[in-house]
Amino acid sequence: MKVLIINPPIRLSDKPRNIPHGLAILANIIRKELNITPSFVDINARRYSWPQVESILEETEYDVVLIGGLAPVYSSIIKLIGFIKKIKPKVKIIVGGSVAMSASRVLMENSKTDIICMGEGEFVVVELLRKLQEDINSSLEDIDGICYRSKENKIIMTKQRALIKDLDSESALPAYDLLDMEIYLSNPVVGLGRDIDFISSRGCPYQCTFCYQPWGNQIRFHSVDFVIEAISMLVKKYRIDFISFQDDEFMANKKRVYEFCEKKQRYFPDLLWSCTGRANIVKDEIIKVMKDSGCVLISYGFESGSQKMLDKMRKMQTIRQMEKVVELSRKNDMPVPVSFIIGMPGETEETCEETLQFCLRNNIPLYAFMFAMPYPGTVIFDYALKTGRIEIDRLHEYILRLGDARDFTVNLTDDFTNDELIHKRESMMLAAEKNYLKYISSEQIVEKTRKLFGKLVDKSKMSAEELRHRAIHGGMSIF
Ligand code: B12
Numbered sequence: 001m002k003v004l005i006i007n008p009p010i011r012l013s014d015k016p017r018n019i020p021h022g023l024a025i026l027a028n029i030i031r032k033e034l035n036i037t038p039s040f041v042d043i044n045a046r047r048y049s050w051p052q053v054e055s056i057l058e059e060t061e062y063d064v065v066l067i068g069g070l071a072p073v074y075s076s077i078i079k080l081i082g083f084i085k086k087i088k089p090k091v092k093i094i095v096g097g098s099v100a101m102s103a104s105r106v107l108m109e110n111s112k113t114d115i116i117c118m119g120e121g122e123f124v125v126v127e128l129l130r131k132l133q134e135d136i137n138s139s140l141e142d143i144d145g146i147c148y149r150s151k152e153n154k155i156i157m158t159k160q161r162a163l164i165k166d167l168d169s170e171s172a173l174p175a176y177d178l179l180d181m182e183i184y185l186s187n188p189v190v191g192l193g194r195d196i197d198f199i200s201s202r203g204c205p206y207q208c209t210f211c212y213q214p215w216g217n218q219i220r221f222h223s224v225d226f227v228i229e230a231i232s233m234l235v236k237k238y239r240i241d242f243i244s245f246q247d248d249e250f251m252a253n254k255k256r257v258y259e260f261c262e263k264k265q266r267y268f269p270d271l272l273w274s275c276t277g278r279a280n281i282v283k284d285e286i287i288k289v290m291k292d293s294g295c296v297l298i299s300y301g302f303e304s305g306s307q308k309m310l311d312k313m314r315k316m317q318t319i320r321q322m323e324k325v326v327e328l329s330r331k332n333d334m335p336v337p338v339s340f341i342i343g344m345p346g347e348t349e350e351t352c353e354e355t356l357q358f359c360l361r362n363n364i365p366l367y368a369f370m371f372a373m374p375y376p377g378t379v380i381f382d383y384a385l386k387t388g389r390i391e392i393d394r395l396h397e398y399i400l401r402l403g404d405a406r407d408f409t410v411n412l413t414d415d416f417t418n419d420e421l422i423h424k425r426e427s428m429m430l431a432a433e434k435n436y437l438k439y440i441s442s443e444q445i446v447e448k449t450r451k452l453f454g455k456l457v458d459k460s461k462m463s464a465e466e467l468r469h470r471a472i473h474g475g476m477s478i479f
Helices: 021-034 050-059 071-087 098-102 104-109 122-134 181-185 224-238 254-267 284-292 307-312 319-331 349-362 379-386 392-401 418-439 442-453 455-459 464-473
Strands: 003-007 039-042 064-068 092-096 115-117 146-149 155-157 195-198 242-245 272-276 295-303 338-342 368-371
Touching: 003 021, 021 039, 021 064, 021 122, 050 071, 064 071, 064 122, 071 092, 071 098, 071 104, 071 392, 092 098, 092 122, 098 104, 098 115, 104 115, 104 146, 104 155, 104 392, 115 122, 181 195, 195 224, 224 254, 254 284, 284 295, 284 319, 295 319, 295 442, 307 349, 319 349, 338 349, 338 418, 349 418, 368 418, 442 455, 442 464
Parallel strands: 003 039, 003 064, 064 092, 092 115, 195 242, 242 272, 272 295, 295 338, 338 368
Antiparallel strands: 115 146, 146 155
């Protein structure tokens, strides 16, 4: 049986930087467990045009197609399914990932998707492919964790599948060798040089209302030894200079962070790294240890400078903790890439002013300032449905429109019109940047970036201007 995996395009305004972890992990599992090497069409990495995609789909041989992605790739998934079913109607299409899980019924009803994977794919793909290998039209009712179309064209949801217990032994590393690694490695995710992203855990203990969390509040971690072994391979085979951890909450387990810092420094002293953090858990001692082990930045979701808004979004963090994190990062000469959200339910002139004042007081620019976006599966999505901001019978059209949270889509506030909200965001960004650039000059930003990245700056042969651009683009310029 021939398996084709397709990674749809994402964030076309930027270069491809993030590897498709989910799909590439499944490729590895399929190869290991079923001895099938799937073909991998990475539309995102190659930036194929749609006519090019169509001809690839025509020329490649396959019996089963696996597609995955997040909410903004919904429209591409719909397009791909249309092409495939036109070219090869008998091929089975399996879709997974966050958009398929959070909008399964809409996807089923508005496309010719055959099967949706409703959770982690490791066991599901193996069971499914085994079944389809025996008979491509096998009945699927005894496979847990899927949604499929029966012969009578009914949409059937099977029993929920338990989460993987041990990520080290039951999941796998992505099949890096099937990806266009040189494309990803030449476009750094966060840092400089040959930078790769890595996800070392699943789940998050918090329940923010704007976030989609399919893996629940119990975090499962890869062991530090698993991560160190992966780094060892990535250093040897792909000569990486930098690793960016994109976990929902990399720092949730402090003991593990300390263990990682010690082992990383022992085995790969020259490797630099970054990760995600949270204002309510980051303390002085840990930042210092991380910095000394080559961590150049920790990124935070600050979301708002208004305590009222933070509480409403169940962020479980205080303004004081946020100020403390800014202070500590600066004390350790680390940038503080922080993101904010405007337009959550309850946002008013007053709460916006509180956010702006927070930024002015702490010399923070609003470089990553997102609109509150009700992505399927979030609490604010349910709120938007309940309040009629999204029409239940026009969900397909709504999800087709979803894109980057920097683009306005739905107004969740009662106090602003759409235009007012858009202008509010712009004026706040301008004011915060103007203030920030009075606090620090671009020469100082470049100087601090050079100091932070050391040898990597010369290795990446960047001019001061490129460096500044990269620093700002990567959000690492908030010193
Ligand atoms: C890395 C990442 C990105 C990368 C892109 C990654 C990529 N190449 O696709 C970047 C940085 C570009 C990105 C951007 C955005 N992201 Co993002 N991102 C993530 C992040 C942190 C990790 C994704 C990941 O790799 N996970 C690890 C893998 C192993 O998990 P997985 O993909 O879910 O795969 C497993 C299963 O889902 C399943 N599976 C997956 N695919 C398939 C396919 C088949 C066929 C099968 C059978 C199974 C299967 O098996 C896998 C193994 O178990 C997640 C958070 C998270 N924890 O997942 C958010 C997340 C996916 N992003 C999200 C969002 C909202 C965004 C943005 C829209 C935000 C923004 N600021 O604008 C932008 C998109 C911008 C745009 N213009 O399109 C949401 C998606 C919500 C939703 N309902 O879809 C998430 C879930 C964050 C959150 N908690 O809310 N993101």
